[in-house]
Amino acid sequence: MSDDALMRARYRRITRFAARYLVQAWWWELFLPRFGLGALSARGRTRRLQKLARRFHVLALDLGGLMIKVGQYMSSRLDVLPPIITKELEGLQDEVPAVPFAAIRARAEEELGMPLTAAFASVDERPLAAASLGQAHRATLTDALAADTGMRNVVLKIQRPGIDRIVDVDLRALRKVGRWLSKVTLVSDRVDMPSLVEEFAVTSLEEIDYLQEAANSERFAADFAVDGLVAVPEVVWERTTRRVLTLQDVTAIKISDIDALRAAGIDPSEVAARFAAVMFDQLFEDGFFHADPHPGNVFVTPLPAAPDATSPAWTFTFIDFGMMGEVPPTLRRGLRRVLIAAASRDGKGLVDGIRDIGVLLPTADTIQLERAMTQLFSRFGGMGFAELQEVDPREFRAFAVEFGDVVRSLPFQLPENFLLIVRAMSLTSGMCSALDPRFNIWDAVEPYAQRLIREESGNTVQALAREVGAVAAVTARLPRRIDSLVDRFEDGSVSVQTPRIERRIRDLERMVRRVVSAVLFTGLLIGGILLQAEQAVLGTLLAIASVVPLSHAVLAGFIARRNGSA
Incomplete structure (x- = not known):
């Protein structure tokens, strides 16, 4: 047979294999359950999956090429795919026939x-x-x-x-x-x-x-x-x-x-x-x-x-x-946010991170998904793969029934470059589980996430310091600019129609000063709290310094009300 004929036969074998099992999946997993025959579909699912894995194993070894890559990927999904599939395909890691x-x-x-x-x-x-x-x-x-x-x-x-x-x-x-x-x-x-x-x-x-x-x-x-x-x-x-x-x-x-x-x-x-x-x-x-x-x-x-x-x-x-x-910088930031949320068992934060990554479209209504993630963390958070295998399967099924429709209805997508990320992480989790059946992904995630949290806190403090500096600069310039405005009213360069304007300007000046004092108080207090963990002295000084603008904001309002009543 010529090379061209061999390539045509190869193409037909791949597409026919895919077509056959796509039709079978539609019949057993979509069509029959729609007519109340879900129990019949579930009864033979294990046998069908095993048969599919065996036939794909034979096909991949016979054809080689990218088909082996597909099989190797599936054989590594110990954390997701059932053992009957990974067991049948694991030989593809080492059984590739040699070329003479x-x-x-x-x-x-x-x-x-x-x-x-x-x-x-x-x-x-x-x-x-x-x-x-x-x-x-x-x-x-x-x-x-x-x-x-x-x-x-x-x-x-x-x-x-x-x-x-x-x-x-x-x-x-x-x-x-x-x-x-x-x-x-x-x-x-x-x-x-x-x-x-x-x-x-x-x-x-x-x-x-x-x-x-x-x-x-x-x-x-x-x-x-x-x-x-x-x-x-x-x-x-x-x-x-x-x-x-x-x-x-x-x-x-x-x-x-x-x-x-x-x-x-x-x-x-x-x-x-x-x-x-x-x-x-x-x-x-x-x-x-x-x-x-x-x-x-x-x-x-x-x-x-x-x-x-x-x-x-x-x-x-x-x-x-x-x-x-x-991993582009924007996607990396989203992944870091997901990791921190997972380590913190923060269901809402996890959903927000998934949205940032682009897996969840912005139009998605995520209230029910956040509730599902919160309950998931509450019940299964912190468990390793070995512990999860000991959980009563009926509990998993109950969870799937309660939230399955919610997840399926949401507009998910796989953003660019995400396929390789999923592949790398699935291979990693599968490898770690094979090395240590008691391996708990949370034990690996949490120290790493804590480091990320400290880095994010440092970035927050820096941003807060810049914001406080900007507010201070505005505060320093504000009295001069208001005085300049008042001078323009006094020298007639701005015409006024009522004597109450001058009083309102003074009220506005006092109000702005109080607002600035309140902003400074908030910034200094939060900055002090965030710095307490790593720089206790500086954090304490900032917290003490926040009393000054707080006093001005409160006393200025009290004095203003007293003068007004007088």
Whole structure:
């Protein structure tokens, strides 16, 4: 069969698979419940999901390409998808079939413009790893190149032959499925599927450009240059092209290998907590994050222990920077607000943060959603995944029945760049749960959120100080400007029609002074309260100083009333 015929057959297999299960989902999950047959639908749901996962597993392994990426993403959703699905798909992390070395050699030599025997001192024909878009082999640099780069052992990453066409066909099929979904009201009211597919397309095309990946790795390394907890392999630019990437060999303990971690004296629960913190830093601080942190892309590297250390030191080593994401400053502020609200168990604040991010449209009526979030925090807030699994399923169902219609009726959407954020966070939570079944996301969120709260408080104090300064400046200028206005009335430059104008001007002057005093009192008092936690002396002084404008505001009013009555 010709290559064109193979690509057409690939396209048809993907679209037919999607069409078949979309129709099944419509029949079982939408049509039957509408006619009072929801119990019948629920009875066979587990068996249907398991069958779907198995068939997709077979399809993904057979086709490769982006289908494996989709399966890997679903297999990592331990926190959301049922175990029957994640269990069936978890093998996709390691079961990608390898390409014969002869084809890989030809691809590499074509890209490098020289035989592999000239480019490297040696290349291991056995693949170190076979991924959906490329394949990795261990290699050693020539003496001259090793002297120039300061490294000897490297990993040679080579794209699969024909992957450009495969990605193009897969994206065309996904675009068609996206158009189908856009015609389903339940989906189109919440997600612009064509735009979402295009965002995925851009990411996928960047992932098959190894020059872009190399640049991403160096940028990521620069973000963590002063952080000893994260390491990144160095790029051998002399042996790197768009389809061939040569990196320092940093192979170590796979982050999901719990037995190897314990053998090295490393506590998996500590790895989980630190990994969550590292991912939070990428999302909320740097704004440039690894969007594909699955177990094959993160190592735990033991380091020589210091003489006085009580346990071995170690670091995270990230690889594969083809799928990276950026968080714009406005979106980062919204995410920080969501994190703070979640840590504070603030249902209304969480809804406001979701609105700021753009997931919830401004027209949404959120009163019921705020009530739902408040009750959710009240009942389940602070629980880890292990604790949630012990909750009576009937309680979850009761909650879903009470608030399900509210959530479904709200106009949600996925803003630009949000798909990769969701992917990164879901992979992170799934990884941490696998490392430590008792992992509690609140334990990871709360210390981080407290730091954000302190930073936000500092920003608030600074803004308040600027506001108080501005009010003080106005206060200083106000008497002179009012006196000038009065002078203009007195010298006749402004004509008046009644003698009561002068008295009203004096009343206005007194009123403005009292308002300014009240504003100064409020600013000084709030500033003092906010500063008490970190700068007690300055906070106390500001609070004491607030008594002066308060006294003026109160006494000036009393004197004015007394004079008026006289």
